[in-house]
Amino acid sequence: MLQLRNSPTSPYVRKVRVLLLETGLENRVELIDTQVTPIKPNADLNASNPIGKVPAILTEDGLSLFDSPVICEYLDSLHSGTKMFPVNGNSRWLALRRQALGDGLLDAAILGRYESTLRPADKLWQDWLDAQMGKIYRSLDAMDAEAEKLAGIVNIGTITIGCALGYLDFRYDQMNWRSERSDLSAWFEKFSLRSSMVATAAPNSDPLQR
Numbered sequence: 001m002l003q004l005r006n007s008p009t010s011p012y013v014r015k016v017r018v019l020l021l022e023t024g025l026e027n028r029v030e031l032i033d034t035q036v037t038p039i040k041p042n043a044d045l046n047a048s049n050p051i052g053k054v055p056a057i058l059t060e061d062g063l064s065l066f067d068s069p070v071i072c073e074y075l076d077s078l079h080s081g082t083k084m085f086p087v088n089g090n091s092r093w094l095a096l097r098r099q100a101l102g103d104g105l106l107d108a109a110i111l112g113r114y115e116s117t118l119r120p121a122d123k124l125w126q127d128w129l130d131a132q133m134g135k136i137y138r139s140l141d142a143m144d145a146e147a148e149k150l151a152g153i154v155n156i157g158t159i160t161i162g163c164a165l166g167y168l169d170f171r172y173d174q175m176n177w178r179s180e181r182s183d184l185s186a187w188f189e190k191f192s193l194r195s196s197m198v199a200t201a202a203p204n205s206d207p208l209q210r
């Protein structure tokens with residue numbers, strides 16, 4: 001059995017879990033619930049991932065792997081069905097770019113969340129927070145601009161974009177990212193109905209009600 005360091009609210013872990021479900025590998029993985037924040041490091045986790053972040057996996061050969069792009073690509077090598085990482089050509093580069101776009105949005109969103117929830121209120125740095133929001137808005141606009149091209153595609157690019165938008169609904173509920181992004185909103189409405197997305201939604205979030 002592979003072991004996956006899991007947190008039910010982590011959008012990066014969600015990428016991995018969606019990929020497992022989309023590729024039929026879910027029964028090969030044991031989920032190990034792992035609590036971590038930047039200010040509450042987890043010694044067990046640090047031993048397998050020196051960066052101290054989830055997700056991390058331990059393979060059946062005893063190899064420790066991180067972060068989510070590496071883990072997802074490794075898992076995609078374990079099955080012979082449709083590949084979530086297109087093998088070559090522009091479809092590969094587009095999928096990887098979309099993964100980078102979704103991960104980049106998430107990096108800004110997570111840093112913003114840590115700033116507003118973990119940092120003592122008197123030390124909050126509003127300009128820095130606003131700059132992270134700028135990254136989120138620009139990424140959303142880029143996603144919206146190519147949303148029509150995402151229709152019908154299920155790969156690491158769309159999985160990551162789906163998990164990124166799901167995270168905004170979970171933690172940035174008040175920002176109303178759908179406003180003036182009707183193409184992206186329509187794409188996500190469909191994509192979030194996939195059973196892999198429904199099964200991995202963060203606790204207390206209900207994408208079906210949006």
Ligand SMILES: N[C@@H](CCC(=O)N[C@@H](CS)C(=O)NCC(=O)O)C(=O)O
Nearest residue numbers: 010011012037038053054055067068
């Ligand atoms: N680039 C990493 C990011 C992972 C990440 O930021 N995970 C968060 C949870 S959502 C975490 O473990 N944070 C703890 C920390 O920053 O110390 C990936 O794609 O796996």
